[in-house]
Amino acid sequence: MINKAPVRISILAMPETSASVVYGMYDMFMSAGRDWSLIVEGAPGPAPIAPQVVSCHGSSFVAGNHVRITPDATLDACAQSDVVCVPELMVPPGEPLDGRFREEIACLRQCHADGKILATACSGAILLAEAGLLDGLEATTHWAYCDLMTRRYPAIKVRSHRALVASGEGQRLIMAGGGTSWLDLALYLIARLAGIETAMQTARINLIDWHDIGQQPFARLARTRQVEDAVIARCQAWIAEHYAEPSPVSAMTQLSGLAERSFKRRFQHATGMSPLAYVHTLRLEEAKQMLESDRQPIEAIANEVGYEDAGFFSRLFRREVSLTPAEYRRRFGAMRDALRTTASCDASSGRVRA
Structure with missing residues (x-):
């Protein structure tokens, strides 16, 4: 990767995302290849990944956890990216999405058609489902949204136990489960794009433990009382x-x-x-x-x-x-x-x- 141009990753930010995941992923990608050399050799190493934060209009906004996010670019920048990452959506399970995220969903469809990798953390996989990109494929999302995904999108094969799923042609649709499994997603992408050793170095620096047991041990009964019947x-x-x-x-x-x-x-x-x-x-x-x-x-x-x-x-x-x-x-x-x-x-x- 040293002699190659950095892989370009766009991290899609919306008011419904939390800044911790947006900038946490950003920091992880920036750390890859750079920080290990800084610690071991005293000088930062070449960066194999170039992340940027994008949003629908590119202007500053307050995220779901009340932290201000200032994007680097608009959705148009995704056209020049190799990977598009979607953090979680702070939307209650079952809340209608009709008409919401129209521009973001259109962007994801186009990026998928252009052969790019699409990666989602937590409930962000709902946008891939809304885009129709997961029909007939295996998928995962936060455990609290798995039943919703099963009911609302019956063509999707939801794997609620798994913390990470890669699906579709060329495994270009990558989904992490709930909570901090976005760390698994970032490490997976680093390994895939920059090599396993770079991913291992990044994990060691940041003390990251892979969620090898999946997300089911962390789950709670997410179904509220059924009120229509x-x-x-x-x-x-x-x-x-x-x-x-x-x-x-x-x-x-x-x-x-x-x-x-x-x-x-x-x-x-x-x-x-x-x-x-x-x-x-x-x-x-x-x-x-x-x-x-x-x-x-x-x-x-x-x-x-x-x-x-x-x-x-x-x-x-x-x-x-x-x-x-x-x-x-x-x-x-x-x-x-x-x-x-x-x-x-x-x-x-x-x-x-x-």
Whole structure:
């Protein structure tokens, strides 16, 4: 890459994006090739990537987290770029997008037609879906938007467990999952555009740990109560308090007053999940909280959330969360303990943390 012109990357900024992701990606791309030589050899190395921030009109604006972003150029600059990156959209799941982001979506369509790489972080993948570029392909997005993507764009093969997906001809459509998985996206692009060693050096400098377990362990039940179907909403309210009871699906069916087949069909239509899958999800969410916050034996937790067979619970947990219950406890229980200890120490010393 030393003797080649830098790869040009446009980072698309909008009022619905957060400055931390926009400029975090910018910094990562600028760091590649430059900072390792600066630290090891005392002089910055050649930059294999040239990032820029672009927006619809190119003028300064306040982003979703109230930080002012000053773009380098307008969307027209994407025509001269090799890669276009889309950060997350701070838009509530399910909020209509009709008529919004018209210029940005048109730009993405044109860039894809021109053979450019399109990469999205978090919920930014929704723009690729709106552009029709993901139909028939594998995709991922933030875990809170995966069900929305499945329902709104049924032609897309949503892979909710994966933190990174590369799809399409030449794998030119690249999507990272939720939260800080934009770091994975940036590292992937650096490896692809500037080489694996450059990506590894960038990861070492910035202390970045790859999200190899995917994003499912971080997920929470993202479905709000279904309000259009009053019968199903009543069942959801009931199961939220009684998920640990035996035969919960039968109990919900009886509560609904519907025939079993009709109930299951209406529940699936209303929530996007079968009644049994919904119960399992609620139980696993409660199990996550218990694994994080107390030291009960795993068998006791399984029983408390509604599973008499601890082996079945462990297998189900591993399948849905991508970690065993013990692995989840080690990872997130330790995190919660560390945060609790830090907060306690700060409180005892009179310090106030934001």
